[in-house]
Amino acid sequence: MVIDLTRDSDSDEQQHQPQKTIHSFFSNLPHRSPSSSNQLKRKNRGSEDTSVSSHRFSPAVNGSANHNNYNYSNKSSSTNASKKPFPAPEQEPLISNGPTPSPETQQQKAISVVIPSPSQQLRREILNSEWTRVDTSFKLTGISEKYYPTDAYEKRAQKGAYPARKIKKDYNNRSNIPLEIGQTGPSPILTAQPYTTVHQQLAKSFLRKLSKIQGPPVTLARGDERMLTDFAANFEFINTYKIRKGVQPVPESFNGGCDCGPGCDPRRCTCLSEEEHSDDKIVPYRAATDKPGLMVLTPDFMKRTSMIYECSSRCGCRRKCWNSVVQKGRTVRLEIFHTGDRGFGLRSPDPIRRGQFIDCYLGEVIPKKTADVREDLAASTHGHSYLFGLDFLIDDDDIYVVDGQKLGSPARFMNHSCNPNCRMLPVSRTHGDERLYDLAFFSLRSIPANTELTFDYNPGAVRTNSTASGSGVGGGAKGQKEKIDPSAVKCLCGEKNCRGQLWPNQRKGTK
Numbered sequence: 001m002v003i004d005l006t007r008d009s010d011s012d013e014q015q016h017q018p019q020k021t022i023h024s025f026f027s028n029l030p031h032r033s034p035s036s037s038n039q040l041k042r043k044n045r046g047s048e049d050t051s052v053s054s055h056r057f058s059p060a061v062n063g064s065a066n067h068n069n070y071n072y073s074n075k076s077s078s079t080n081a082s083k084k085p086f087p088a089p090e091q092e093p094l095i096s097n098g099p100t101p102s103p104e105t106q107q108q109k110a111i112s113v114v115i116p117s118p119s120q121q122l123r124r125e126i127l128n129s130e131w132t133r134v135d136t137s138f139k140l141t142g143i144s145e146k147y148y149p150t151d152a153y154e155k156r157a158q159k160g161a162y163p164a165r166k167i168k169k170d171y172n173n174r175s176n177i178p179l180e181i182g183q184t185g186p187s188p189i190l191t192a193q194p195y196t197t198v199h200q201q202l203a204k205s206f207l208r209k210l211s212k213i214q215g216p217p218v219t220l221a222r223g224d225e226r227m228l229t230d231f232a233a234n235f236e237f238i239n240t241y242k243i244r245k246g247v248q249p250v251p252e253s254f255n256g257g258c259d260c261g262p263g264c265d266p267r268r269c270t271c272l273s274e275e276e277h278s279d280d281k282i283v284p285y286r287a288a289t290d291k292p293g294l295m296v297l298t299p300d301f302m303k304r305t306s307m308i309y310e311c312s313s314r315c316g317c318r319r320k321c322w323n324s325v326v327q328k329g330r331t332v333r334l335e336i337f338h339t340g341d342r343g344f345g346l347r348s349p350d351p352i353r354r355g356q357f358i359d360c361y362l363g364e365v366i367p368k369k370t371a372d373v374r375e376d377l378a379a380s381t382h383g384h385s386y387l388f389g390l391d392f393l394i395d396d397d398d399i400y401v402v403d404g405q406k407l408g409s410p411a412r413f414m415n416h417s418c419n420p421n422c423r424m425l426p427v428s429r430t431h432g433d434e435r436l437y438d439l440a441f442f443s444l445r446s447i448p449a450n451t452e453l454t455f456d457y458n459p460g461a462v463r464t465n466s467t468a469s470g471s472g473v474g475g476g477a478k479g480q481k482e483k484i485d486p487s488a489v490k491c492l493c494g495e496k497n498c499r500g501q502l503w504p505n506q507r508k509g510t511k
């Protein structure tokens with residue numbers, strides 16, 4: 001017995017093409033389509049398994065899946081179906097046994113409920129409807145997550161657990177700094193800056209500082225940047241003295257000058273000092289033999305310990321004069337490098353001629369009293385001393401001292417040697433100020449490129465018969481044999497004539 005649940009079929013269609021239409025309808029429901037390869041089976045009462053074929057759909061009374069299928073397939077004719085209740089399963093056992101039963105089969109006990117093919121009209125609608133077409137972007141909607149899990153739960157949970165952050169970007173307040181969860185890295189404050197980055201920044205800053213130095217380039221040796229990490233942040237290069245409180249430069253009107261005109265005559269220029277027992281001028285410079293445009297110290301002057309008086313701003317020749325070597329500035333390139341055992345040192349990538357001006361020692365100019373305090377502090381902290389006494393012409397407690405520790409020039413990196421290749425000479429460009437002058441370094445001999453530049457920090461210790469006084473870093477005791485002080489800075493110059501120490505520790509003056 002066949003029960004038409006829909007009453008929506010025309011009998012001819014139902015007879016001839018029931019399977020085709022139903023199949024195409026379900027084939028677009030991959031989750032529900034009872035494909036032939038996956039037939040639903042249930043045990044018939046008192047007989048073998050009975051298959052429910054793909055084109056014949058029976059409403060099951062004891063299977064939720066089949067129940068669902070039934071409702072689904074009758075969607076379009078639910079009104080009619082609701083008018084005709086299902087037969088009670090207890091009265092008539094269900095048999096699904098292949099194609100539409102023949103009249104003979106009707107005589108059997110079972111009742112087959114066949115879902116008929118849709119009417120032509122319905123079929124047209126189904127075929128024309130969008131969702132029957134094969135569409136790879138087709139997505140199921142409205143289906144229970146119980147059977148078809150989606151990630152909607154996770155999405156909802158994420159939204160609920162971590163609502164969108166609305167934090168004022170006030171990173172000065174540490175509590176406002178977001179702690180990112182589930183992202184690539186921690187929040188900014190927890191991000192450790194790699195050492196290289198910090199170091200690179202300091203090296204960059206140091207190079208910027210180097211570039212501010214006037215004259216030929218001053219560079220930092222390759223590979224030694226890392227050593228400068230601490231130093232770079234606390235040091236500035238300067239191009240002139242920094243006059244500090246308590247230092248009074250003599251007014252310009254007190255300065256002297258010559259009236260030689262555009263070109264000074266070395267035999268009569270009044271700027272030049274005279275020999276002690278004659279009117280002969282002491283001429284400090286001459287042209288280099290291999291480079292006439294370059295002025296170097298005369299061999300005679302190199303033997304002296306005397307101040308160089310260059311022409312001043314009050315001279316008629318101004319700076320074009322041959323007698324203004326130091327004022328014209330540095331002519332050699334310099335390189336700061338790490339010595340390994342004596343901290344940083346200085347060298348030049350250029351060969352340097354004998355008597356050639358190299359650089360001036362610069363720094364803060366402070367009164368001696370201030371220098372004494374700074375020196376005590378330095379001794380108790382880092383041990384390095386950058387104090388250079390301006391005590392060449394006067395010998396009292398009223399002198400000025402140059403401190404190159406925090407502000408200075410490349411010459412600040414020159415180390416001590418007991419067999420130096422450079423020396424410091426005092427140079428006056430004012431003639432009127434006995435307490436303020438330049439500390440200029442000249443080479444004592446020809447220096448090949450890339451040789452460390454050194455000078456004697458305590459020249460007075462060896463010049464025991466000298467009549468002139470000298471000063472150095474830490475000061476040298478005039479005309480005295482240096483005694484070894486076990487607490488003094490040990491000299492590491494490595495020269496054969498090494499005196500063993502930089503200067504005696506009991507030094508309190510700046511000489």
Ligand SMILES: C[S@@+](CC[C@H](N)C(=O)[O-])C[C@H]1O[C@@H](n2cnc3c(N)ncnc32)[C@H](O)[C@@H]1O
Pocket residue numbers: 342343344345383384385386412413414415416417473489490491492493502
């Ligand atoms: C004017 S600084 C020279 C630059 C210093 N090396 C630096 O790294 O800044 C003087 C200091 O360098 C060190 N120094 C210079 N010459 C030295 C030497 N021959 N032996 C041992 N230490 C020396 C001493 O610590 C001294 O106080």
